[in-house]
Amino acid sequence: MAPLEIVQFPARSDNYAVLVHDPDSGATVTIDAPEAASIAAALKERDWGLTDIFVTHKHFDHVEGVPALRESYSARTIGPRKSAAATGLYDQTVGGGESFTWAGRRVEVIATPGHTLDHVAYYLPQDELAFVGDTLFALGCGRVFEGTPEEMWASLKALRELPDDTKVYCGHEYTLANAEFAASVDPENAALAERKREIEALREEGKPTLPTTIAVEKATNPFLRADDAQLQKALGMEGAEPAAVFAELRQRKDRF
Known part of the structure; x- marks a missing residue:
């Protein structure tokens, strides 16, 4: 089985569009559809068709391009069951704990509510x-x-x-601002300080900071470390419930 080809490119003001292509079958999926034009241009450049659209959640900047892409390519659209009625965009609906097959590969659906109640992630x-x-x-x-x-x-x-080696593709290029906040709440994290320098260099050159990996995020992302004693101490919340620590982090980031 040939490796998947993955293309990530900017869309809208700060979104990323991601195309995943299986060279064996010719299947190509876009993860969300922030805008139709940039996705269609990327497909044309590579002479790919579009067979599928995987939607993570209902927000407009993730589904705006779905109708036009469905019409142009007859692409199967898979999205979270909890927003199916609200969007009217999905040919197939999924929920957490389920799986389906794409290009001969298993795709696991992980329920990830919080940002929206319908949010899901797709794991291959x-x-x-x-x-x-x-x-x-x-x-x-x-x-x-x-x-x-x-x-x-x-x-x-x-x-x-x-797994630590999992490559993680996210919806937006927010990393530099996130790094500045992370450093403000986790100043003793040497791995974070080094990563912040790398991110600053990438953005100065206009390069993307994504994808990331689970291992890197576990070591440096404060929002994944709400149960970490070092971070809790830095926040003055030693021994607090992790959900409360997370809530405090999110509130601080909202004001940052």
Whole structure:
């Protein structure tokens, strides 16, 4: 089985679009569809068709391009069952704990509510790939718009349990701002300080900071470390419930 080809490129103001292509079958999926034009241009450049669209959640900047892409390519659209009625966009619906097959590969669906109640992530264990939308960012996480801090913390823990080598693709390029916040709450983390320098250099050159990996995020992302004693001490919350520590981190980031 040939390795998957993955193309990540900017869309809208700060979104990323991601195309995943299986050279054996010719199947190509876009993870979310922030805008149709840039995705269609990337497909044309590579002479790929579009067979599928995987939607992580209902927000407009992740589904705006779905109708046009479905019409142009007759692409199968898979999305979270909890927003199927609200969007009217999905040919197939999925929920946490379920799986389906794409290009001969198993795709596991992980429920990740918090940012929105319908949010899901797609995990391809054979290829060590996770597409997490707006739940987990490099050095950050999504705002808690619809769920509770407890739900978001549980979602982040579920992603944290994926294998360390898993490559993580996120919905936005927020990493530099996230790094600045992370350094402010976790100043003694040497791995974070080194990563922040690397991120600053990448952004100065106009290069993306994604994908990341689960291992890197576990070591440096404060939102995955709400149960870490060192971070709790830095926050003045030693021994606190991790969900409460997460809530405090998210509130500080919202004000940062």
